[in-house]
Amino acid sequence: MSRQRSMESILASEYVTIGELARLTDSRYSTLKFYTEEGMLPFEQAEENLTRRYKREETVARILRIKQWKSDGLSIPQMKEALGVNQ
Numbered sequence: 001m002s003r004q005r006s007m008e009s010i011l012a013s014e015y016v017t018i019g020e021l022a023r024l025t026d027s028r029y030s031t032l033k034f035y036t037e038e039g040m041l042p043f044e045q046a047e048e049n050l051t052r053r054y055k056r057e058e059t060v061a062r063i064l065r066i067k068q069w070k071s072d073g074l075s076i077p078q079m080k081e082a083l084g085v086n087q
Contacts, residue, residue: 041059
């Protein structure tokens with residue numbers, strides 16, 4: 001298992017892992033995994049080790065938007081529609 005990167009290193013990176021996204025957004029790993037599987041969080045697949053990489057700035061913004069919608073009472077299908085995700 002690899003060592004965690006420092007927050008300074010994460011904030012300087014264009015791409016982050018799902019675990020790093022959880023740290024950045026104070027979200028549960030399992031919640032972000034669900035959003036990824038539902039197509040709500042786009043990612044790129046790194047060829048060398050098949051790790052999913054997320055663009056840090058746009059994905060953090062998307063997670064914060066989803067959290068706001070959730071607190072506003074939107075359902076997952078409504079959020080997916082708002083994000084333009086095919087259902």
